[in-house]
Amino acid sequence: xxxxxxxxxxxxxxxxRVARTRVDVARAALEVLTGEGSEAITHARVAExxxxxxxxxxxHWPARVDLIIIAIxxxxxxxxxxxxxxxxxxxxxxxxxxxxxxLDMRLDRVLTGMAQWASEEQxxxxxxxxxxxxxxxxxxxxxELISGAALDAGVSMLTGVVACPSLMFxxxxxxxxxxxxxxxVLTSARSPR
Amino acid sequence: xxxxxxxxxxxxxxxxRVARTRVDVARAALEVLTGEGSEAITHARVAExxxxxxxxxxxHWPARVDLIIIAIxxxxxxxxxxxxxxxxxxxxxxxxxxxxxxLDMRLDRVLTGMAQWASEEQxxxxxxxxxxxxxxxxxxxxxELISGAALDAGVSMLTGVVACPSLMFxxxxxxxxxxxxxxxVLTSARSPR
Numbered sequence: 001x002x003x004x005x006x007x008x009x010x011x012x013x014x015x016x017r018v019a020r021t022r023v024d025v026a027r028a029a030l031e032v033l034t035g036e037g038s039e040a041i042t043h044a045r046v047a048e049x050x051x052x053x054x055x056x057x058x059x060h061w062p063a064r065v066d067l068i069i070i071a072i073x074x075x076x077x078x079x080x081x082x083x084x085x086x087x088x089x090x091x092x093x094x095x096x097x098x099x100x101x102x103l104d105m106r107l108d109r110v111l112t113g114m115a116q117w118a119s120e121e122q123x124x125x126x127x128x129x130x131x132x133x134x135x136x137x138x139x140x141x142x143x144e145l146i147s148g149a150a151l152d153a154g155v156s157m158l159t160g161v162v163a164c165p166s167l168m169f170x171x172x173x174x175x176x177x178x179x180x181x182x183x184x185v186l187t188s189a190r191s192p193r
Numbered sequence: 194x195x196x197x198x199x200x201x202x203x204x205x206x207x208x209x210r211v212a213r214t215r216v217d218v219a220r221a222a223l224e225v226l227t228g229e230g231s232e233a234i235t236h237a238r239v240a241e242x243x244x245x246x247x248x249x250x251x252x253h254w255p256a257r258v259d260l261i262i263i264a265i266x267x268x269x270x271x272x273x274x275x276x277x278x279x280x281x282x283x284x285x286x287x288x289x290x291x292x293x294x295x296l297d298m299r300l301d302r303v304l305t306g307m308a309q310w311a312s313e314e315q316x317x318x319x320x321x322x323x324x325x326x327x328x329x330x331x332x333x334x335x336x337e338l339i340s341g342a343a344l345d346a347g348v349s350m351l352t353g354v355v356a357c358p359s360l361m362f363x364x365x366x367x368x369x370x371x372x373x374x375x376x377x378v379l380t381s382a383r384s385p386r
Contacts, residue, residue, distance in 0.1 A: 116231065
């Protein structure tokens with residue numbers, strides 16, 4: 001039988017195998033990233049967790065940054081607070097969900113991995129996706145009161161009040177710091193210009 | 194001649210040699226950290242730049258984190274804005290000096306290095322020193338208007354508006370974002386409770 005290019009049973013078998021390998025390796029890479037940190041992401045370690053050979057990993061993902069990228073792609077959607085209509089409660093709630101994500105999903109390690117490889121073009125795309133997905137609800141909420149540079153600054157400051165201590169000091173803010181930060185932004189947004 | 198412990202010429206000669214090695218290696222490690230990023234800090238790379246053998250480096254600084262710590266210790270004092278007495282201008286000025294430090298001294302790479310090894314006890318001490326040194330002027334300025342959780346939140350938010358984009362996205366904020374962030378904090382601080 002003459003093989004038909006792109007349509008051979010062995011081809012689709014191989015495609016399925018490659019797809020399965022990708023899912024397994026991405027899951028293992030994410031497990032290493034969130035469980036042990038970006039420093040621990042090596043071909044040897046991810047291969048060990050995924051149950052594949054190092055050679056297989058090097059073939060598909062030649063650089064360490066490739067493994068970090070597929071790990072982050074495997075993260076899925078960012079968690080968000082379910083809005084109630086009370087703006088202050090909703091902004092505070094959103095920041096607490098983000099804080100919980102740092103503690104439970106170790107999003108700080110994901111952020112650190114992204115930061116470390118910030119100059120890689122491919123990482124930029126993944127990062128922008130995670131970022132957009134992570135911040136869109138905060139933009140929508142604060143966008144009810146402010147716009148322009150104030151809106152960008154407000155979102156950056158509130159994201160930062162949770163992300164920065166976790167990145168810089170390995171800690172997360174207490175409730176009273178989160179609430180004080182939200183009050184600073186909302187008080188300013190509601191004050192007459 | 195009977196050697197006198199701790200007082201032999203060879204001893205002080207060795208002490209001086211060790212001290213010189215430490216200075217040379219710390220400077221080389223800082224050069225690699227800010228020039229190439231924390232990922233590039235390896236015994237081989239730092240030894241190459243410093244002009245010492247890898248064996249010497251492993252003897253004094255067995256782990257990579259040890260090299261990152263002496264690099265950060267070699268940073269010196271954080272730069273600060275010279276205060277004029279105009280609070281808004283001074284807070285904006287302080288954030289612009291911080292932004293300049295990120296661009297010129299690549300403080301973002303220093304922050305990333307600290308973040309990556311946040312769980313190491315020794316790193317915690319170095320980080321707390323850099324942090325205290327970096328934030329004390331902002332604490333003093335905002336402390337004229339606010340206190341308690343609002344002060345902690347305000348400092349964290351304003352530091353974050355510069356540090357976070359650099360850590361998370363490899364960018365720094367424009368002047369209008371910095372000014373909007375400062376106005377948010379000052380407007381809120383000056384509004385009646």
